[in-house]
Structure formats: structure tokens, C-alpha cells
Amino acid sequence: MHTKWICAAFVTIALVGLNKAAGAQVEAVSAVEKTDVALSIYGAFSGTTTGDGVEQSPANAAGGIVEVRHIDNPIVGFEGTYSFNRANQKYTPQMITCGITCGTVTPATVSADAHEITGDWVASLHLANLRPFALAGGGLLFNEPVSGQANTSSSTKPVFVYGAGLDWGLLPHLGLRLQYRGNLYRAPDLTKLYGSSAAFTHTAEPMIGVYLRL
Numbered sequence: 001m002h003t004k005w006i007c008a009a010f011v012t013i014a015l016v017g018l019n020k021a022a023g024a025q026v027e028a029v030s031a032v033e034k035t036d037v038a039l040s041i042y043g044a045f046s047g048t049t050t051g052d053g054v055e056q057s058p059a060n061a062a063g064g065i066v067e068v069r070h071i072d073n074p075i076v077g078f079e080g081t082y083s084f085n086r087a088n089q090k091y092t093p094q095m096i097t098c099g100i101t102c103g104t105v106t107p108a109t110v111s112a113d114a115h116e117i118t119g120d121w122v123a124s125l126h127l128a129n130l131r132p133f134a135l136a137g138g139g140l141l142f143n144e145p146v147s148g149q150a151n152t153s154s155s156t157k158p159v160f161v162y163g164a165g166l167d168w169g170l171l172p173h174l175g176l177r178l179q180y181r182g183n184l185y186r187a188p189d190l191t192k193l194y195g196s197s198a199a200f201t202h203t204a205e206p207m208i209g210v211y212l213r214l
Contacts, residue, residue: 038067038177042211044085047186047201056187056197059088076123087114087143091194110152110190115142118161127171128142136162143188155188173213
């Protein structure tokens with residue numbers, strides 16, 4: 001008789017322990033799994049490239065980015081982004097020499113907008129109200145000349161994206177996002193007069209914004 005009661009007590013304790021363990025696992029998962037929407041502003045800083053007889057100089061500009069991010073665990077996270085900034089381009093043909101300089105150089109300047117859509121992998125670590133993260137991904141960069149300009153055309157290029165940053169929680173569902181993103185792609189061909197440098201170029205984007213955790 002005593003043996004039955006002892007066995008029943010052990011079974012009850014085991015079931016309670018399993019229930020608490022399962023609850024803890026659910027809480028741990030819910031603490032890791034997070035979805036948020038972020039809005040940031042940034043500066044776009046691009047370098048000059050030279051190739052195919054053309055020097056191509058992008059103008060620096062300000063822009064904005066929208067991110068939708070979901071974190072499954074510290075290693076697995078995903079985000080989709082859309083960003084926009086002005087992306088004016090200056091095309092300068094290189095001088096042709098024949099003992100003396102032949103002809104004159106007339107640069108072509110194209111006013112344009114840049115739209116970028118990417119899908120990125122995100123790794124992060126949750127430390128108190130801080131979440132440092134790193135990301136890498138790819139997408140498409142659409143450069144569109146402003147209407148009303150002659151001898152121009154739109155340009156679409158694949159883009160590789162990498163970056164790192166920090167989420168700083170200020171309220172339970174609201175925080176500050178600081179990050180740096182780098183974009184690597186081929187220089188856009190927006191003018192029909194000279195073509196582009198066709199070289200790989202890099203745009204650095206330091207940014208600051210806010211996120212809303214859902």
C-alpha cells in the first residue's frame with residue numbers, strides 16, 4: 001500500500017516537473033522569437049569609379065529605409081527591406097590624347113532616384129535591453145532618372161548587402177536601432193551619351209532609427 005502511494009507521489013512530481021519545464025521552454029522561445037518593424041534614416045556615401053573610358057562620380061545623399069525583421073533564435077533571423085535615396089550620377093569621359101589633347105570633355109550629369117529591395121539573414125544576441133546583430137543578404141537596386149532628361153535610361157543591378165548594428169530597448173516594445181549597412185554592386189548606366197564605368201562600386205550607409213517590436 002505504501003509502495004503505491006510512493007509511486008503515485010513520484011509520478012505526480014514528475015508530471016509537475018515536466019509541465020514546468022515545458023512552460024519554461026515556451027517562455028524561452030517566446031523571449032527569443034521576435035518580430036519588429038523599423039524605420040531609419042541614413043547617409044549614402046559612394047565612391048568614384050573609372051572604367052570603359054568613363055569616370056563615374058555618384059553624389060552623396062540622405063535616404064530612408066523600412067525593415068520588417070523576424071528573429072527565430074540567435075543564429076536564425078530574417079528581414080525584408082525597402083530603401084530610397086537620391087542617386088545623382090556624373091559621367092566624365094576620359095581625355096583622348098594624340099600628342100596634344102584632342103577635343104573637349106563635357107561631363108553628363110543625371111539626376112536620379114535609387115530604390116533598393118533586399119532579403120537578409122540576421123544573426124543576433126539578446127543581452128538585457130540590448131541586441132547586437134550582424135546581417136548579410138542580397139536584392140535588387142533600381143536607379144531611375146528623374147523624368148524630363150534626354151538621353152537617359154533606367155538601370156537595375158543586383159546588390160550584395162552586409163552590415164551590423166545594435167537594437168537598444170527603451171520601452172517594452174519600442175527602441176532605438178543603430179546600424180551600418182554596406183552595398184556592393186556595379187555602377188548604374190543611366191546616360192546614353194557615354195555609358196557607365198561598368199565597375200563594382202560600394203555605398204556606405206550609416207543609419208539611425210526606431211523599431212516597434214510586435
